[in-house]
Amino acid sequence: MILQANSLLSFTEKVCISAGMGPREAHVFAESLVHANMRGMDSHGVMRLGAYLRRIREGVLAVGAEPEIITDGDTLLSVDGHNGVGVWIAQRVMEQCVERAGEKGVCIAGVKNCNHFGCAAYFTHFAAERHMIGFAMANSPKAVSPYGGAEAMFGTNPLAVTVPAKGGVIYDLDMATSLVAQGKLILARKEGRSVPSGWGVDAEGNPSTDPAAILDGGTLSAFGGAKGYAIMMLIELLCVCLAQGMPSTAMGSMYGQARPQGTGFVLGAVDYSRIVDADTFETMAGELIASVKSSRTAPGVEEIYMPGELEARRFERARREGIELSDVVAAELTSLGEMYGVPFTSACAL
Amino acid sequence: MILQANSLLSFTEKVCISAGMGPREAHVFAESLVHANMRGMDSHGVMRLGAYLRRIREGVLAVGAEPEIITDGDTLLSVDGHNGVGVWIAQRVMEQCVERAGEKGVCIAGVKNCNHFGCAAYFTHFAAERHMIGFAMANSPKAVSPYGGAEAMFGTNPLAVTVPAKGGVIYDLDMATSLVAQGKLILARKEGRSVPSGWGVDAEGNPSTDPAAILDGGTLSAFGGAKGYAIMMLIELLCVCLAQGMPSTAMGSMYGQARPQGTGFVLGAVDYSRIVDADTFETMAGELIASVKSSRTAPGVEEIYMPGELEARRFERARREGIELSDVVAAELTSLGEMYGVPFTSACAL
Numbered sequence: 001m002i003l004q005a006n007s008l009l010s011f012t013e014k015v016c017i018s019a020g021m022g023p024r025e026a027h028v029f030a031e032s033l034v035h036a037n038m039r040g041m042d043s044h045g046v047m048r049l050g051a052y053l054r055r056i057r058e059g060v061l062a063v064g065a066e067p068e069i070i071t072d073g074d075t076l077l078s079v080d081g082h083n084g085v086g087v088w089i090a091q092r093v094m095e096q097c098v099e100r101a102g103e104k105g106v107c108i109a110g111v112k113n114c115n116h117f118g119c120a121a122y123f124t125h126f127a128a129e130r131h132m133i134g135f136a137m138a139n140s141p142k143a144v145s146p147y148g149g150a151e152a153m154f155g156t157n158p159l160a161v162t163v164p165a166k167g168g169v170i171y172d173l174d175m176a177t178s179l180v181a182q183g184k185l186i187l188a189r190k191e192g193r194s195v196p197s198g199w200g201v202d203a204e205g206n207p208s209t210d211p212a213a214i215l216d217g218g219t220l221s222a223f224g225g226a227k228g229y230a231i232m233m234l235i236e237l238l239c240v241c242l243a244q245g246m247p248s249t250a251m252g253s254m255y256g257q258a259r260p261q262g263t264g265f266v267l268g269a270v271d272y273s274r275i276v277d278a279d280t281f282e283t284m285a286g287e288l289i290a291s292v293k294s295s296r297t298a299p300g301v302e303e304i305y306m307p308g309e310l311e312a313r314r315f316e317r318a319r320r321e322g323i324e325l326s327d328v329v330a331a332e333l334t335s336l337g338e339m340y341g342v343p344f345t346s347a348c349a350l
Numbered sequence: 351m352i353l354q355a356n357s358l359l360s361f362t363e364k365v366c367i368s369a370g371m372g373p374r375e376a377h378v379f380a381e382s383l384v385h386a387n388m389r390g391m392d393s394h395g396v397m398r399l400g401a402y403l404r405r406i407r408e409g410v411l412a413v414g415a416e417p418e419i420i421t422d423g424d425t426l427l428s429v430d431g432h433n434g435v436g437v438w439i440a441q442r443v444m445e446q447c448v449e450r451a452g453e454k455g456v457c458i459a460g461v462k463n464c465n466h467f468g469c470a471a472y473f474t475h476f477a478a479e480r481h482m483i484g485f486a487m488a489n490s491p492k493a494v495s496p497y498g499g500a501e502a503m504f505g506t507n508p509l510a511v512t513v514p515a516k517g518g519v520i521y522d523l524d525m526a527t528s529l530v531a532q533g534k535l536i537l538a539r540k541e542g543r544s545v546p547s548g549w550g551v552d553a554e555g556n557p558s559t560d561p562a563a564i565l566d567g568g569t570l571s572a573f574g575g576a577k578g579y580a581i582m583m584l585i586e587l588l589c590v591c592l593a594q595g596m597p598s599t600a601m602g603s604m605y606g607q608a609r610p611q612g613t614g615f616v617l618g619a620v621d622y623s624r625i626v627d628a629d630t631f632e633t634m635a636g637e638l639i640a641s642v643k644s645s646r647t648a649p650g651v652e653e654i655y656m657p658g659e660l661e662a663r664r665f666e667r668a669r670r671e672g673i674e675l676s677d678v679v680a681a682e683l684t685s686l687g688e689m690y691g692v693p694f695t696s697a698c699a700l
Contacts, residue, residue: 073624075425075455105425106456110625148654151646163587171587173580205648224574230523230657231581233642237513237521241634242622249641272592274423275460284591291599292583296501298555304498307580 001330002322009034011337011344012046018340019056020063025088032087036119037325038318039311041174043183044119047190047329050336051254052085052116058258061085061115067092075104078244081114083260087122089114090136094123094267098130101269108268110243115261116140116254120160121174121308123267128162128170131278133270136160138263139239139246141253144178145219147229150205152219155248156182157235162308166279167286169293172308177232178220185211185220186255190328239264351680352672359384361687361694362396368690369406370413375438379468382437386469387675388668389661391524393533394469397540397679400686401604402435402466408608411435411465417442425454428594431464433610437472439464440486444473444617448480451619458618460593465611466490466604470510471524471658473617478512478520481628483620486510488613489589489596491603494528495569497579500555502569505598506532507585512658516629517636519643522658527582528570535561535570536605540678589614 009030016026029052037045055061065084069077077096081089093109100107117123120136127134140155156176163171176182180199188195189211202208203217214220222229239245245264246252252261272281293304325333330344337344359380366376379402387395405411415434419427427446431439443459450457467473470486477484490505506526513521526532530549538545539561552558553567564570572579589595595614596602602611622631643654675683680694687694 071625073455076620076622076624078625104454105423106458108456108620145648146642146645146654148648148651149642149645150648153642153645161584163584163591171583173584175577175580177577223577226657227525227527227573227578230525233521233657234511234513234523237635237638240638241513241631242620242626244626247638247641270426270458270592272426274426275421275428276592276594281591285587288587288590288597291597292496292499292503295496295499295503298495298498298500301498304496307576307583 001325001327003325004322005034005038005318008037008046008323011333011342012049014342015049015053015336015340018342019053021085022064025064025085028091029085029087032118032122034323035122035315037323038315039119039121040314041119041183041311043181043187046325046333047187048118050332053336053340055115055254055258060252060258060260065089067111069096075100075106075108077107077109079109079111081111081265083113083115086115086117086263090117090123090265090267091126093265094126094134094136094269097267097269098127098132101132101271105274106268106270108266110238111265111267112244112262113260114138114245114263114265116263117265119174120158121162121172124160124162124172124174127269128164131164131273131282133164133272134162134268136265136267137235137239138265139236139248139251140182140263141251141256141261142248143182143220144222144232146233147222147226150219153249154222154232154236155251156220157232157239157248159231159235163285164282165285165289166282167290169286169289169306169309171285171289171306172312174308174311175223177223177228177235179223180220182215182220185215189215191326238266242266351675351677353675354672355384355388355668358387358396358673361683361692362399364692365399365403365686365690368692369403371435372414375414375435378441379435379437382468382472384673385472385665387673388665389469389471390664391469391661393531393537396675396683397537398468398533400682403686403690405465405604405608410602410608410610415439417461419446425450425456425458427457427459429459429461431461431615433463433465436465436467436613440467440473440615440617441476443615444476444484444486444619447617447619448477448482451482451621455624456618456620458616460588461615461617462594462612463610464488464595464613464615466613467615469524470508471512471522474510474512474522474524477619478514481514481623481632483514483622484512484618486615486617487585487589488615489586489598489601490532490613491601491606491611492598493532493570494572494582496583497572497576500569503599504572504582504586505601506570507582507589507598509581509585513635514632515635515639516632517640519636519639519656519659521635521639521656522662524658525573527573527578527585529573530570532565532570535565539565541676588616592616
């Protein structure tokens, strides 16, 4: 099934309003999911809508909650997410970081009592569109073992950084610090596919290609061996100690028992125009990106990509040609539409 | 040859003063080298002294230079390193970052016209000892190809972050974003050893175990595939666009032709006590570290380490038992001692 992006956005937004979200909250949340689909990050797209809505129905995800600054440290903010919708809380906090960075140069916010924030690039794009470097990280329910370990101690702990640049291609990192995002395993399980060896191990510590065996009792691996584990551990430390989030080991799951997740976010913005003319900064960034992209490729490689470049191309294609949803996801949306009184097929088919 | 740390420090300091450094500059520079040896990072220790001194004699490394703030953006500083000794410039800038972070919460400095800053943990320790998160990164002469590429576009672009914690073990990352540090290849070449396959490729792009073949015309690989390349690219962007350093591709080498390097540094400090009681922060960090260290290990693994933990143990052992130098390095120091009128053997042998 192929849908127009705006139709899918409109459907998702209406369902979220019907589920109790405010109009802007519903718009931001729905746009974040649809943008993920448009960028080819289906694992963070509308396939997750049902899980979020179930948590709202269960009363463990507070629609309408707004972030509250608990301690205002000028360039550092300690924020309580009040168990709100993760995407909405993160977006509101990033708006404050961008405003504060405009006044002070830098702003970093630690946010506690949060829930899954979806695709982190959504927030860093907000900063980058305002000519700032945006960054976002979160911890998440335990799924990944430390380097040399066999017990899940970390979430997939995503990291996003967007750096504006002139010339058409920006630096736009949004990655799990596990070797693969857990969402890719969830999608594979939902669609009945096996996964490549190396993504994770089963409960006994043996390599597995069965996403269910990895998700249920097994662990994922961090990217990049000891060095990638170090990046993942740093995110955990910041999300727990600076943001006062729950440790990944104690965090509630989106898919497990019905309780608030307690996720910690660290979000921030850097207004480089304080020390470098913004046009100069972005021109230099564009030139550096172009030089890397035009460097000699390894045998068999057609093109060198910036982080997020393929996603940006998919986004533009989806804008023109629509979003393809699998039958499983389309059926789920149809059923959610019935539950929330928003017809799916008639509203959305291209 | 085994030397007392203090003897090696005293010798190195005297040689540096004889080479024209001021007393505090010589102390900081010498301590950074000796600390690297003590931490087992021999590749960044006194084996590099000769190369630094040669550059001073060639007039391409400015002893006595002080960093100058070009643009004071409150929480962002644009600094000119005036081609000074990298370790000294970075230390002086970190001192300013810590002072400013104490006033503002966060301070990030971009520093241009710099030279190799040695072991980056030296500066981040300075921040951590003052109950702040310290971070440091630099770009460096081209040696590493992008993911999918075959041309050296990046340096080994090191990243260091230190997070204070109670309980004896801190988080103390100091890594090259290449799979291995170039210094390890330089040391292997100096000592006539081959290196494991996978560290890099030769000029034709073929995997090589000959450090000379990798260093001369070949390229290193980034750690962690596409994700590690993304971290390396981010460091390059920040060091070029925010710090206004030379791109790695245009940067002077410590070992190549006699010209200033033009390295860019990004240094910073975060005073977490602005939003979280420092004792609480460090207690939570210590508990999180302890929980990860005590988690179940994979078969065949004895212990899970924090980044920098092994280095800290080596440091304590070196403090008690002295520093072991290879014959090649000891001979080089003897010869440098003769050149600068500071006898090596009598001053240093344990």
